[in-house]
Amino acid sequence: MRAAEIRERFLSFFEKNGHLRVPSASLVPSRYDPTVLLTTAGMQPFKPYFRGEEEPPSRRLTSCQKSFRTVDIEVVGTTLRHLTFFEMLGNFSVGEYFKEQAVVFALDLSTSEEYGFGLDFDDIWITVFGGDEKLGLGPDSEAIEHWRAVGVPDDRIVLLGVDDNFWQSGPTGPCGPCSELYLDRGPEFGPDSDRPGDDTERFLEFWNLVFMQYELQADGSLPPLPAQSIDTGLGVERMASILQGVPSVYETDLFAPLIKLGEELSGKKYGDDFATTRALRIIADHGRGATFLLADGVVPSNEERGYVLRRIMRRAIQQGHVLGIDQPFLVRVCERVRDVMREAYPDLESQWPTIERWARAEEESFSRTLEQGERLLSELIERAKADSTSWVSAEDAFKLHDTYGFPYEMTKELLAEEGLSVDDQGFEELMERAREVSRAGSSRTRATADAGGGEVHVEHEDVMRFAREAGFQTRFVGYETTEADTVLRSAERANGWVLAKLEESPFYPEGGGQISDSGLVETPSGRARVVDVYRVGDDQALALEPVEGEIGAGETVRAVVERDTRLATMRNHTATHLLHAALRERLGDHVRQAGSYVGPDKLRFDFTHGERLSPDDLVDVERLVGGWLASNHPVRAIETTRDEAERLGAMALFGEKYGDRVRMVEIEGVSRELCGGTHVSATAEIGLFHVTTETSSASNVRRIEAVTGPEAARLFQERTQRLNEIAARLKVPEHEVVHAVERLSERVKELERRPKGGPDLDISGLADRAVERDGVFVLAEVLTGLDSNALRDISDNIRQKLGDAVVMLGSESEGRVHLVANVSPSVVERGVKAGDIVRAAAPVVGGGGGGRDTLAQAGGKDPDKLDEALQVARAVVEKALG
Ligand code: ATP
Numbered sequence: 067m068r069a070a071e072i073r074e075r076f077l078s079f080f081e082k083n084g085h086l087r088v089p090s091a092s093l094v095p096s097r098y099d100p101t102v103l104l105t106t107a108g109m110q111p112f113k114p115y116f117r118g119e120e121e122p123p124s125r126r127l128t129s130c131q132k133s134f135r136t137v138d139i140e141v142v143g144t145t146l147r148h149l150t151f152f153e154m155l156g157n158f159s160v161g162e163y164f165k166e167q168a169v170v171f172a173l174d175l176s177t178s179e180e181y182g183f184g185l186d187f188d189d190i191w192i193t194v195f196g197g198d199e200k201l202g203l204g205p206d207s208e209a210i211e212h213w214r215a216v217g218v219p220d221d222r223i224v225l226l227g228v229d230d231n232f233w234q235s236g237p238t239g240p241c242g243p244c245s246e247l248y249l250d251r252g253p254e255f256g257p258d259s260d261r262p263g264d265d266t267e268r269f270l271e272f273w274n275l276v277f278m279q280y281e282l283q284a285d286g287s288l289p290p291l292p293a294q295s296i297d298t299g300l301g302v303e304r305m306a307s308i309l310q311g312v313p314s315v316y317e318t319d320l321f322a323p324l325i326k327l328g329e330e331l332s333g334k335k336y337g338d339d340f341a342t343t344r345a346l347r348i349i350a351d352h353g354r355g356a357t358f359l360l361a362d363g364v365v366p367s368n369e370e371r372g373y374v375l376r377r378i379m380r381r382a383i384q385q386g387h388v389l390g391i392d393q394p395f396l397v398r399v400c401e402r403v404r405d406v407m408r409e410a411y412p413d414l415e416s417q418w419p420t421i422e423r424w425a426r427a428e429e430e431s432f433s434r435t436l437e438q439g440e441r442l443l444s445e446l447i448e449r450a451k452a453d454s455t456s457w458v459s460a461e462d463a464f465k466l467h468d469t470y471g472f473p474y475e476m477t478k479e480l481l482a483e484e485g486l487s488v489d490d491q492g493f494e495e496l497m498e499r500a501r502e503v504s505r506a507g508s509s510r511t512r513a514t515a516d517a518g519g520g521e522v523h524v525e526h527e528d529v530m531r532f533a534r535e536a537g538f539q540t541r542f543v544g545y546e547t548t549e550a551d552t553v554l555r556s557a558e559r560a561n562g563w564v565l566a567k568l569e570e571s572p573f574y575p576e577g578g579g580q581i582s583d584s585g586l587v588e589t590p591s592g593r594a595r596v597v598d599v600y601r602v603g604d605d606q607a608l609a610l611e612p613v614e615g616e617i618g619a620g621e622t623v624r625a626v627v628e629r630d631t632r633l634a635t636m637r638n639h640t641a642t643h644l645l646h647a648a649l650r651e652r653l654g655d656h657v658r659q660a661g662s663y664v665g666p667d668k669l670r671f672d673f674t675h676g677e678r679l680s681p682d683d684l685v686d687v688e689r690l691v692g693g694w695l696a697s698n699h700p701v702r703a704i705e706t707t708r709d710e711a712e713r714l715g716a717m718a719l720f721g722e723k724y725g726d727r728v729r730m731v732e733i734e735g736v737s738r739e740l741c742g743g744t745h746v747s748a749t750a751e752i753g754l755f756h757v758t759t760e761t762s763s764a765s766n767v768r769r770i771e772a773v774t775g776p777e778a779a780r781l782f783q784e785r786t787q788r789l790n791e792i793a794a795r796l797k798v799p800e801h802e803v804v805h806a807v808e809r810l811s812e813r814v815k816e817l818e819r820r821p822k823g824g825p826d827l828d829i830s831g832l833a834d835r836a837v838e839r840d841g842v843f844v845l846a847e848v849l850t851g852l853d854s855n856a857l858r859d860i861s862d863n864i865r866q867k868l869g870d871a872v873v874m875l876g877s878e879s880e881g882r883v884h885l886v887a888n889v890s891p892s893v894v895e896r897g898v899k900a901g902d903i904v905r906a907a908a909p910v911v912g913g914g915g916g917g918r919d920t921l922a923q924a925g926g927k928d929p930d931k932l933d934e935a936l937q938v939a940r941a942v943v944e945k946a947l948g
């Protein structure tokens with residue numbers, strides 16, 4: 067039975083039994099679920115339903131969920147059953163059927179030849195929760211009874227402890243016992259003494275039934291959940307390995323083409339030896355994982371899920387090295403994954419250009435890393451040899467791994483070739499330390515909000531509890547209005563604030579990048595400022611800061627959103643969509659939103675792209691957006707189904723919230739995005755759009771900040787004013803500013819070249835620059851910072867040094883220009899007169915002057931013309947000398 071048939075049998079079986087079939091959610095969990103990096107099981111997208119925060123589209127659900135488990139990375143390729151990326155089939159009951167029905171369904175589907183998997187009943191073993199002292203729970207006797215009732219003999223029911231058969235989602239919250247189905251694969255897979263739960267291969271776990279039964283409290287008590295639920299998971303690949311009669315998941319129809327490709331690329335054979343087999347398996351598994359993560363919008367980076375992706379891509383490439391593949395091959399593996407999986411996951415087809423682009427880029431950058439690492443490693447090897455030691459320190463190996471991204475396994479391998487080894491234990495300790503640091507950095511447990519500098523925090527749990535206990539859902543009316551007359555239905559004091567819930571609320575709760583609204587709540591007896599709006603699933607709660615009188619539950623209130631702030635935020639939100647569309651148009655479809663901030667002051671948009679944007683790119687993007695503002699496209703929000711939105715090509719964002727009904731914001735003729743934010747009704751309302759910065763946010767993620775409307779106008783005004791000021795200082799019209807600055811800076815350079823007056827002035831150096839003409843030395847130089855007296859003295863000095871000479875000097879000092887001509891009497895006799903020279907040159911600098919035949923001086927006011935004046939002076943001399 068092929069994998070496609072397995073999926074279909076499972077889903078249609080549960081569909082026939084009243085379950086709603088829902089599509090797989092993204093591998094990137096909902097933005098509203100910050101507790102997990104990647105989707106690890108089928109139940110994750112349904113968490114809000116199980117917690118009672120959101121209404122499910124049906125109380126019975128079934129899905130085939132893309133799942134990714136980083137915890138299993140290390141064993142991939144070694145066990146027969148663990149993958150990073152796999153598909154989990156599941157059936158879910160949200161407060162409807164419970165253990166008995168779940169057991170009956172699971173056994174029926176597992177054994178039915180006709181519509182199920184046709185497993186041999188006698189080979190199926192069951193594990194059940196065997197109780198735990200610390201939890202104060204005994205064995206799950208209900209589950210045992212239900213399995214007995216369907217005929218499973220006691221010797222095939224195994225009791226296991228908390229580690230294996232008790233599920234909890236966190237330190238508190240929903241939890242309960244599990245019951246797993248195993249298949250006895252026979253003596254080829256292990257001795258008869260093996261048992262389910264041994265972590266050996268003889269008994270293969272294929273299905274886990276989780277009974278969400280209790281609500282674990284902070285004090286350790288375990289009251290029953292108000293609505294008990296079922297969550298199950300069955301691995302498609304494991305079932306395929308069973309039904310296709312192959313030992314491991316890697317020989318199934320899902321993997322065989324990938325293994326074959328690896329064999330072709332490397333010339334090695336699967337099964338030849340363990341290292342080869344393992345490498346081929348890792349390449350296949352990681353190739354699948356990378357392809358699916360890329361399709362869901364993850365890009366390689368050094369943080370969070372981007373790091374998981376980078377890690378599996380690099381591990382795959384490195385395993386390629388182990389196999390001796392010396393060509394880039396990752397793109398080929400991804401391509402093969404696409405071909406195997408595209409029928410079930412059409413996204414792989416539409417996202418192919420994006421997948422290919424990132425796979426290629428990462429392979430290129432990693433090969434540079436490898437080169438660099440190999441160079442560093444050979445230095446280490448040389449050093450070790452010079453020191454005649456056979457060890458390389460754990461620190462050096464760790465640095466290679468941590469700073470240069472050079473895989474440790476590879477370090478070890480290359481060292482071994484040289485007869486060297488590394489301190490494994492020391493390396494592990496350093497790794498553990500690094501892990502602790504990153505764990506500490508990623509733990510986030512509470513939602514905090516600052517009340518104008520005060521250290522007032524409301525714990526996230528408190529808000530959740532408050533909202534739940536209120537027992538009703540606030541109707542959000544903020545799309546239609548910014549004011550509402552309504553009722554404050556519940557209120558509670560919290561650290562100087564008041565937590566409140568309105569019947570109807572116009573206040574937008576932070577989400578989708580857009581910040582919470584601010585505003586006022588007024589009752590007949592008091593007034594309070596809205597300092598925060600918390601999103602609780604589809605619901606919301608307010609944090610109020612009383613300003614006047616008392617605020618209490620049961621009162622009628624007027625709720626008013628701070629309108630200017632909200633309008634500014636709406637302009638920025640719509641502009642964010644336009645920017646997104648413009649970037650995709652200009653740069654390509656690999657551009658995906660990776661995060662955003664939308665506030666009244668500005669917008670910030672993070673998006674996947676590998677390189678800095680050129681100035682031309684930015685000008686084009688601004689122009690595109692500007693064009694859309696000018697042509698005034700209508701903006702509307704449409705409530706529709708997810709399928710319909712997808713059909714219409716709506717951009718489903720990174721980690722979009724799961725749900726059948728979605729809100730799609732359409733900018734007519736420009737873009738469609740799933741979005742819960744508030745928007746203007748037509749693009750012209752945005753007025754102006756201007757990009758202020760373009761920077762890097764993380765590797766392969768760029769960040770653009772921009773302003774709109776009055777904020778952009780203010781910036782424009784500020785800049786215009788500054789430009790005017792500059793023009794005024796330069797004494798040129800605005801359009802000549804650049805030219806004037808160029809001139810100015812040339813002049814500064816010129817001045818810096820000129821000999822400066824003062825004690826350091828090099829008189830002989832100046833004299834050397836004189837040019838001889840018919841036995842007369844002629845010197846014409848511009849100096850700087852000298853007044854007329856100093857200039858005269860210097861000219862005397864130089865003339866004496868030169869003998870028969872004409873010395874003409876000019877200088878600027880404190881805004882005035884001075885000229886001097888100094889002529890030897892012997893030269894005067896040849897017709898060169900100082901007075902003639904000065905009289906000709908002075909008008910050029912806007913002045914006049916005169917003197918004797920041997921010495922004349924002039925003043926002027928135009929320093930820019932000094933050079934020209936001296937040229938005139940030189941011409942007079944040359945003419946006189948014939
Ligand atoms: P195991 O003990 O074998 O690691 P598990 O207890 O972690 O399995 P669950 O968390 O109960 O598994 O997941 C439900 C089902 O998903 C399993 O019964 C199995 O069929 C499948 N599954 C879990 N982890 C993997 C994996 N790493 N690769 C492939 N399939 C998996």
Ligand code: MG
Nearest residue numbers: 135137138148
């Ligand atoms: Mg596991």
